[in-house]
Amino acid sequence: MNSTPLDTKQDYQNYVNSKSPNSPILKNCFNAFWVGGLICTTGQLISSYCQYKGLDQNMSNTIVSIILIFITAFLTSINVFNKIGKFAGAGSLIPITGFANSIVSPSMEYKSEGYVMGVGGKMFTVAGPVLVFGISTSILVGILYFIFNI
Amino acid sequence: MNRIGNQTIKFNNPPTILETASIVGPKEANGPLSKYFDKCLEDEFWGENSWEKAESKMIKEASNLAISKSNLPISDINFCLAGDLLNQCISSNFGLREINIPFFGIFGACSTFAESLCLGSILVESNAANNVLCSVSSHFCSAEKQFRFPLELGNQRPQSAQWTVTGSGCAIISKTGQGPYITHITPGKIIDMGIKDSNNMGAAMAPAALDTLITHFKDTGRNPSYYDGIFTGDLGYVGKEILTELALSKGYNIKSNYNDCGVLIFDKDAQDTHSGGSGCACAATVFSGYIFNQLKEKKYKKILLIATGALTNSTTAQQGESIPGIAHAVSIEI
Numbered sequence: 001m002n003s004t005p006l007d008t009k010q011d012y013q014n015y016v017n018s019k020s021p022n023s024p025i026l027k028n029c030f031n032a033f034w035v036g037g038l039i040c041t042t043g044q045l046i047s048s049y050c051q052y053k054g055l056d057q058n059m060s061n062t063i064v065s066i067i068l069i070f071i072t073a074f075l076t077s078i079n080v081f082n083k084i085g086k087f088a089g090a091g092s093l094i095p096i097t098g099f100a101n102s103i104v105s106p107s108m109e110y111k112s113e114g115y116v117m118g119v120g121g122k123m124f125t126v127a128g129p130v131l132v133f134g135i136s137t138s139i140l141v142g143i144l145y146f147i148f149n150i
Numbered sequence: 151m152n153r154i155g156n157q158t159i160k161f162n163n164p165p166t167i168l169e170t171a172s173i174v175g176p177k178e179a180n181g182p183l184s185k186y187f188d189k190c191l192e193d194e195f196w197g198e199n200s201w202e203k204a205e206s207k208m209i210k211e212a213s214n215l216a217i218s219k220s221n222l223p224i225s226d227i228n229f230c231l232a233g234d235l236l237n238q239c240i241s242s243n244f245g246l247r248e249i250n251i252p253f254f255g256i257f258g259a260c261s262t263f264a265e266s267l268c269l270g271s272i273l274v275e276s277n278a279a280n281n282v283l284c285s286v287s288s289h290f291c292s293a294e295k296q297f298r299f300p301l302e303l304g305n306q307r308p309q310s311a312q313w314t315v316t317g318s319g320c321a322i323i324s325k326t327g328q329g330p331y332i333t334h335i336t337p338g339k340i341i342d343m344g345i346k347d348s349n350n351m352g353a354a355m356a357p358a359a360l361d362t363l364i365t366h367f368k369d370t371g372r373n374p375s376y377y378d379g380i381f382t383g384d385l386g387y388v389g390k391e392i393l394t395e396l397a398l399s400k401g402y403n404i405k406s407n408y409n410d411c412g413v414l415i416f417d418k419d420a421q422d423t424h425s426g427g428s429g430c431a432c433a434a435t436v437f438s439g440y441i442f443n444q445l446k447e448k449k450y451k452k453i454l455l456i457a458t459g460a461l462t463n464s465t466t467a468q469q470g471e472s473i474p475g476i477a478h479a480v481s482i483e484i
Contacts, residue, residue: 006343021388089306105300
C-alpha cells in the first residue's frame, strides 16, 4: 500500500487505478468474438441466399443492411438490444447493428421532448461523430485513390 | 449553537428528526433494504409520461408522506430545503411547486440530503423555524439521460461505475421532539484530487469524505469508535475501500463500524450494479428508510452520516475537467 497516496494528484490517480476493478477483458473479448461472428455470419447467409435467388452482389449487400438494421431497431425498441450490447460489447457495436442501435436509442429517449426537436434533433447525438468522421475519412481516401490512380 | 474546531457546528438545543419518508423505484425495491422503504414503485414511470415527471412526483409524494407521518399541519412547516440532480434542480422545483411552503432549492449533487439536514438544523436551532422539510430525489433514467447515454444504447459499464438510485427521501427537522437529535454538523470543503473518470465517482469523492471525516473527529475530539455506525452516502465499493484505507493511513480505523449507503442499497452480484448505488436518493432513502428505523429501534444510538457529492456536469466532463468532490457530515444521536 502506498503510504501517502494523497500527496499529489498523480499519486492519487495511480492509487485509484490500483484500487479500481478491471473489466473482465478475456470474457468480454470472447463474447464479442462469437456474437460479432454470429451477426456477420447471419449477414453472409442472407447475402448468399439473395445471390442464390439471382440478385447481384450489390443488391444482396443492401438487403443484408436493411434486414440487420430492421432487426436491431426492432430489438432496441422492445428493450432487448441493450442487453445484447451489454453482453457482447464491441461484438454487437461494430457491425451495422451498433450503428442502428445508436440512432434508434436516442430517438426513443428524447421522444418526450417532441418529434421535431426531440426525436429529430437528438437522433444523431450518438451516431453523429461516426457519420462526420466516417464520411470525412471516405472523402479523404477517395481523394488519395484518385491521385494515385491517375 | 456554536462553532467548534475549524468547521464543525455544535447544537446546544439539538434539533430532532421528527419523521422521515422514502419512496424508491423497482430495482431498489428488489434490493436488500426493501422492507424499510415506505413505498416501492412497480415501474420507473409511475403513471407519468416522462422520467422527469415521475421524479417530480416521487419528491412530491415523499414530502407529503413525511408531513402526514409527522402529524403536523402543513402550515407548521416553515421552510422546505430540497434539491436533486437534474438541471436547475427541476425535479424539486416542479415537484414541490404546489406544496405551499417557503422553498430553498439547494444543490450539492449526491450530498444534497446531508446539506439540507445541515442547513435545516441551523434554521431550527437559530429559531428561524420550528419545523423544516428536507427533501431530495434522483432517478436512474433521468440521470442517465442527462449525464450519460440513452438507456437503450447497447454499451458496457465499467466495473467502477455506479447505479443512480431511483427514489426520494425526506426528513422533517423539528425544534421539539424525542429525537433522534442532530447534535453536530461538519459541512465539508470542495476537494479535487484530479479524478476525471465519470465512471469512477467513488474515487473522485473519497478524498472529500476523508477530509470531512477527519475534520469532524478533530473538531469534536471524537474517534471512530464513538459511533455505532458511520455511513457515507454513495462512495460505492471502490470509494468505500479507498476511504477505509486512507482513513487508516491517517490513524483512524473505521473498518468495524463503517458502511456506505451505495453498498447497502443494492445486492451487487444479483442486481449487476457494479460499484453500488449513487445519486441524491442513495443517502436519502437509505437514511430515511433503514438508518432512521434503526435509530428509532435503538439498534443504533450514535451515527455519523457523511453524504458525498461529485460536483460535475456533462459539459465539464466533455471538456476534460476533473471531478471535484464534497462531503457533509451530520452527527445523529438518540
